Amino acid sequence: MKRIAVVILNWNTRDYLREFLPPLLRSIKGHDAEVIVADNASTDGSVEMLEREFPEVFTIALNKNYGFTGGYNRAFSRIMECKDAPEYLVLLNTDVLVGEHWLEPLYDFMDSHEDCAVCGPKILALEKSGASWKRSRQFEYAGAAGGYLDRFGFPFCRGRVMSSTEEDIGQYDPDPCRVFWISGACMMTRSSVWTKLGGLDESFFAHMEEIDYCWRAALDGHSVFAVPQSSVWHIGGGTLSRESALKLKLNYRNSLLMLEKNLEASIGRKKGESLLKRRISIDNLTKLIFILTGRKDSA
Template identity: 45%
Template structure:
């Protein structure tokens, strides 16, 4: 479906921009002014996960126009947003999940809302995500979490236009086109409130990491679309909560990655996909061990053990979503193995993947 930016954009008065915060006072002081200046009539909230720094006092003192939501504890990303958005009224038809370490730009919000307004099947959208940096060269690079729109391969491995594994491309306008994708980043996610509540929000057991991929996969299984809009960009610091080499993040990514495919994959594809994922996870674990990274090796072992220990829970969550679609029926799925394309064939850019395998 084609989308053209309208000549005039209506107010975003029905949009709630919600920033989840935990001990992030420096980021709030740095980036909240831009959010307030460039959010085109939206209401800005800070949902606080029981911070122990002066985040709440800072917002109330320096940004009195921002509404504060006090969550009941440090609930993590998933349940933190679930609890916060449950408190918003029906006047908000759209929610933005915005990381506290994101610098927005003029016009970042209106066109995305217009896209969802023009396409009733579109439930979620993200802008272009580039690196936040003081250096001009680095700011031209795509950022790891979202880049030019999220994709999956046939085994459920996530990647982006502009980012294959840890290889980042420079933004030269090659991914400016709006298009349906498999997933949109949780760093800056515009989502239709109706769809959010129909699906029950984010998976609470994920705590953090891959939760937006799970949500977007469920949206597609339910018949909605997920979009990327490259006509506007935001800049993401990244790693503001956990550095990518942190064993805790390794644990969450591997555990949630298995749960992601188990919950959402079509029954005809699930046995093969799950078996291959388990095998490739072991290859990754052994590689880390041989490199001397015993902490991440142990994190993967824990991830597998905890996934299997909670298999009855994941089975229940899978049954709650009766409709599953074949990978060939989903937007943004690469009909091949990204692991093989990247490590076996040396493909480092999205444009190097065979176009006939990209849905």
């Protein structure tokens, strides 16, 4: 096994794999790294395409769709059973185009900062341009330049204000910055920390699970960093669009679940319960707004 395992979790995104695997494979040449695709029982011929067109990529074919959390947990468990298990694990979405030199800054930083459990690159938007994709200078909604939680426990990130994203003009360069969370679209973690924490919490299924993971890593005494020397480009919404009612429900549900799990250990029981009550009131008001504006499916 290589020192770094770059693992892509796929569910019915065959065309993204075909598009973005070649630059990824080129980018890891000369590095002690390998690419693995874990497939969540796709029905679009993804596994067959991989076997035919990318025989150098090891494929883990799962027997059903375990979601983001369950899929990665099963894939990483299998990888960690290998005799020479990797030191670093990378979660990478199928709809991500990596930069030519995206990998080295991440593992260089981890090598030189033993307290760091998780790090990630700047995530910029990848835009459709005719029949091809264009690398934008706009930060991407899902992770931008690393994120935090606000006073009510809502996640936000550097490079995005509400739904508006900033242009990357170097405002978050050049130094790595300690953050609260890194997007699961492209996230490197130590395999030792992954094993100790038990991987991702499968009660989340998908969405917010990486924030919960980063939070648990911090509670265990580790740090989380955004490394701006590394950049990737992300389409976003490759599996569920930002406007998806299911995605909204998962985000609200999982955000509360994450707070219930981790607040007491972070700020104490009384403060945690008080914050959670305020947050539930805000969420109930949001549900009412959805209903009154004709979006009952999102409530």
